[in-house]
Amino acid sequence: MMSSSTIRDLQRELENKANDLSKLQKDIAKNHQVRKKYTIQLGENELVLKELDLLKEDANVYKLIGPVLVKQDLAEANANVRKRIEYISAELVLMELFKIWKRSRIARKIRYSNCNKRCNLFRLGKGKHRA
Amino acid sequence: MASSKSGRETAMTLERMSVEQLKAVKEQADMEVNLLQDSLTNIGTATTRLEIATTALNDLSLRSLGSKILVPLTASLYVPATLQDPHHVLVDIGTGYFVEKTMPEGKDYCERKISLLKSNFDQLVEVASKKKNVADEAGVILQAKLKQLASSS
Numbered sequence: 040m041m042s043s044s045t046i047r048d049l050q051r052e053l054e055n056k057a058n059d060l061s062k063l064q065k066d067i068a069k070n071h072q073v074r075k076k077y078t079i080q081l082g083e084n085e086l087v088l089k090e091l092d093l094l095k096e097d098a099n100v101y102k103l104i105g106p107v108l109v110k111q112d113l114a115e116a117n118a119n120v121r122k123r124i125e126y127i128s129a130e131l132v133l134m135e136l137f138k139i140w141k142r143s144r145i146a147r148k149i150r151y152s153n154c155n156k157r158c159n160l161f162r163l164g165k166g167k168h169r170a
Numbered sequence: 171m172a173s174s175k176s177g178r179e180t181a182m183t184l185e186r187m188s189v190e191q192l193k194a195v196k197e198q199a200d201m202e203v204n205l206l207q208d209s210l211t212n213i214g215t216a217t218t219r220l221e222i223a224t225t226a227l228n229d230l231s232l233r234s235l236g237s238k239i240l241v242p243l244t245a246s247l248y249v250p251a252t253l254q255d256p257h258h259v260l261v262d263i264g265t266g267y268f269v270e271k272t273m274p275e276g277k278d279y280c281e282r283k284i285s286l287l288k289s290n291f292d293q294l295v296e297v298a299s300k301k302k303n304v305a306d307e308a309g310v311i312l313q314a315k316l317k318q319l320a321s322s323s
Binding site (some may be wrong): 080083084086087090091094098099100101102103104108116120123 | 260263264265266267268269270271279
């Protein structure tokens with residue numbers, strides 16, 4: 040019978056759509072985690088930069104590399120932290136864009152599947168009439 | 171004034187929600203409250219650590235050059251040593267950077283960090299109490315709705 044096969048088709052389609060949706064949602068959750076990590080790092084780096092800015096020119100700055108403290112130029116340390124902040128900020132902006140893109144995809148998916156469902160139900164109703 | 175008005179507004183919107191929606195709202199609010207609570211405890215521990223550092227610095231500044239001290243190599247192993255320089259300290263400012271500071275500068279650093287944490291703590295307490303109010307309100311309305319449902323059926 041036609042309507043039973045269409046129902047099966049519809050079910051499969053719905054399942055696929057649901058899977059896609061949950062995958063997208065998982066992506067967003069993961070993205071959120073990473074973003075949280077980066078935001079924390081950004082905050083820490085900003086604190087460090089503030090601290091470095093407060094120092095006098097001749098202050099001794101050390102960088103912890105593994106278990107060793109290595110003496111570093113204040114200017115170099117400053118440049119390093121600035122670079123890091125720049126990089127992390129750029130990454131955060133990128134992730135924000137990524138999130139918006141994913142969101143829009145989800146919205147489109149939901150709208151699309153809603154419309155599809157309605158059309159299919161309509162088709163089904165017609166099929167039943169005929170049957 | 172504004173906050174009480176917005177509070178009434180949220181109550182109104184909560185009243186209009188279905189039981190499922192209310193449940194979701196309550197869950198969300200509870201989760202946020204827990205998260206904020208965790209942050210508060212984290213800030214608390216950080217503050218106590220800095221306070222310990224401050225007392226340690228104060229202690230150290232009272233010692234004179236060449237006084238005997240025991241340095242912990244592990245949690246249970248100490249070796250005797252003499253104090254070489256009681257006027258300079260190495261401060262960990264985060265992300266692997268250490269800065270050599272004089273004693274007053276080190277104390278100043280600790281104090282600054284503590285006051286920063288305190289102000290953050292106060293802000294967070296405010297946010298957390300607001301969230302908690304929302305969660306409680308949602309819980310009360312949810313209970314009322316559930317009771318209503320139970321009595322009507």
